[in-house]
Amino acid sequence: xxxxxxxxxxxxxxxxxxxxxxxxxxxxxxxxxxxxxxxxxxxxxxxxxxxxxxxxxxxxxxxxxxxxxxxxxxxxxxxxxxxxxxxxxxxxxxxxxxxxxxxxxxxxxxxxxxxxxxxxxxxxxxxxxxxxxxxxxxxxxxxxxxxxxxxxxxxxxxxxxxxxxxxxxxxxxxxxxxxxxxxxxxxxxxxxxxxxxxxxxxx
Amino acid sequence: xxxxxxxxxxxxxxxxxxxxxxxxxxxxxxxxxxxxxxxxxxxxxxxxxxxxxxxxxxxxxxxxxxxxxxxxxxxxxxxxxxxxxxxxxxxxxxxxxxxxxxxxxxxxxxxxxxxxxxxxxxxxxxxxxxxxxxxxxxxxxxxxxxxxxxxxxxxxxxxxxxxxxxxxxxxxxxxxxxxxxxxxxxxxxxxxxxxxxxxxxxxxxxxxxx
Numbered sequence: 127x128x129x130x131x132x133x134x135x136x137x138x139x140x141x142x143x144x145x146x147x148x149x150x151x152x153x154x155x156x157x158x159x160x161x162x163x164x165x166x167x168x169x170x171x172x173x174x175x176x177x178x179x180x181x182x183x184x185x186x187x188x189x190x191x192x193x194x195x196x197x198x199x200x201x202x203x204x205x206x207x208x209x210x211x212x213x214x215x216x217x218x219x220x221x222x223x224x225x226x227x228x229x230x231x232x233x234x235x236x237x238x239x240x241x242x243x244x245x246x247x248x249x250x251x252x253x254x255x256x257x258x259x260x261x262x263x264x265x266x267x268x269x270x271x272x273x274x275x276x277x278x279x280x281x282x283x284x285x286x287x288x289x290x291x292x293x294x295x296x297x298x299x300x301x302x303x304x305x306x307x308x309x310x311x312x313x314x315x316x317x318x319x320x321x322x323x324x325x326x327x328x329x
Numbered sequence: 330x331x332x333x334x335x336x337x338x339x340x341x342x343x344x345x346x347x348x349x350x351x352x353x354x355x356x357x358x359x360x361x362x363x364x365x366x367x368x369x370x371x372x373x374x375x376x377x378x379x380x381x382x383x384x385x386x387x388x389x390x391x392x393x394x395x396x397x398x399x400x401x402x403x404x405x406x407x408x409x410x411x412x413x414x415x416x417x418x419x420x421x422x423x424x425x426x427x428x429x430x431x432x433x434x435x436x437x438x439x440x441x442x443x444x445x446x447x448x449x450x451x452x453x454x455x456x457x458x459x460x461x462x463x464x465x466x467x468x469x470x471x472x473x474x475x476x477x478x479x480x481x482x483x484x485x486x487x488x489x490x491x492x493x494x495x496x497x498x499x500x501x502x503x504x505x506x507x508x509x510x511x512x513x514x515x516x517x518x519x520x521x522x523x524x525x526x527x528x529x530x531x532x533x534x535x536x537x538x539x
Contacts, residue, residue, distance in 0.1 A: 166354040181367070181420045181483075181536075197359045204419050206367040206535065215360055225356065240365070254364060302364055313535075314368040321360040326353050 164223040168325050169195035171220075171295065176212030184211040202302060207253075207312070210303035217298070217323060219290045224265075224328035227296060229284040232256065232275050235318040239311070246315055252276045253308040254317045262288035262296040276305075289328045298323065369535045370418040374486065381406035383522075394530040397491055398434070401522050404442065404498040412489040414531055416481045423477040424449065426532035427457055427489060432467040434524040439498070440464040443525060446492040451479050456487075463493075463525060480536065489529055 173189040183203035191198045202211045219225050237251035238244060245251070257274040260283060273282040290296050300321070304312060373390035376397075383401040385408060390396075397410050416422050427449055435443055445466055449457035456479040481487060498521060 166356055168356045168358060170358050170360075195358075197361065200360065200362045201365075202363070203365040204367045205364055206420050211364075213362075217358055221356075228355075256362070298360075300360075300362070302362060304364075304366060310535075312366055315366045317362075317364040317366075319362050321362065322357050323360075324355065324357040326355050 165221045167221040170198050171218035172216040173198050174214045178211050179209035182209050205304045207304050207308040208306040213300045215298045218295045224289050224291050225325040226328040227288040228324050228326045230282040230323045232280045233320045234278045237317045240314050240316050250311040253305040253312050257301040259299040263294040367420040368418045369422050371533050372417040374413040374415050377411045379409040385410050396528050398526040400524050404495050407494045410491045414487050416485045421482045421536040422533045424479040424533050428530040429466045430528040432527040434526045442496040444494045448490045450488045
């Protein structure tokens with residue numbers, strides 16, 4: 127037998143052995159993977175009343191959180207030009223992964239005169255101003271951002287870049303005020319708007 | 330790898346990344362805010378009179394104004410009507426001025442003999458007093474004040490006292506006569522009867538946060 131043929135035969139045998147060994151190992155090895163996905167969830171964990179101007183009616187019973195903690199209702203009465211009411215809404219990341227505040231929307235649902243249920247003029251409707259201060263607890267510490275709007279619809283905090291770790295919070299201080307120069311058309315009016323903070327997974 | 334294949338590969342990677350982005354989880358919460366604003370309102374309540382003679386009445390009392398009518402008033406008398414206004418709004422209001430409008434009814438012969446004194450009271454506190462001949466009120470109805478006279482709290486009441494004084498008329502017969510003849514003078518005074526009407530309008534403005 128030639129030397130070269132011998133080498134080929136040895137190589138083939140060796141490959142067969144390796145193959146056999148490989149087959150044997152794969153047959154016997156069980157890799158058990160328990161992959162459970164993370165959970166993303168945020169809830170309104172608390173709501174409180176801050177500074178309230180004299181004669182404005184706004185107490186702790188005027189802030190309520192829904193049972194599923196996904197919604198809150200704030201009711202303020204007797205607001206007048208130059209007066210303000212402050213509320214603080216705290217949102218907690220109750221999931222298992224960090225979440226990022228992607229932005230907030232403010233949408234005016236209605237602005238009507240309650241005497242005749244007619245819509246306020248554009249000028250009068252724009253006299254209710256809402257100022258927001260957001261404070262998030264992030265990996266690197268507290269991050270703050272501010273925004274405000276009196277528009278019919280507005281996108282707020284779109285560049286806030288707040289990443290809230292699991293178990294941490296973001297707090298929105300809301301200052302609701304009627305412009306000092308609000309005219310008689312804003313008397314006995316009802317303003318209704320919705321503020322919606324939106325979150326996405328951070329990674 | 331040729332150029333076409335490279336382009337295809339890049340597009341494939343981009344599509345994959347897009348797929349990952351769409352697959353991101355999202356969450357949101359909603360905060361509904363209802364805000365009711367205040368109301369300012371001053372309302373006429375009622376009136377009282379104090380008469381030396383003649384009659385007085387108040388009509389068309391609505392909102393921040395009322396019409397006052399004095400009838401059959403005679404010289405040498407002082408008559409008074411007190412109007413009450415209440416803050417029926419939901420916040421304090423600033424009383425800015427009291428106007429006397431549409432003054433009429435009297436004759437020109439005695440326009441200098443009739444004086445209308447308008448005073449504004451909040452409890453014991455007098456915040457306004459204006460004293461003018463009746464025709465002067467006609468010329469200038471305002472008390473000329475445009476600053477806040479008084480801040481009236483919710484449910485607070487102000488009283489506007491309208492004193493109408495009709496001076497003793499000096500006739501040719503009694504001018505320069507002795508005091509001893511006073512009784513005679515009275516009997517010589519002709520029978521003068523005047524009527525006066527006017528509208529009291531309270532100017533007020535919304536309370537502003539200071």
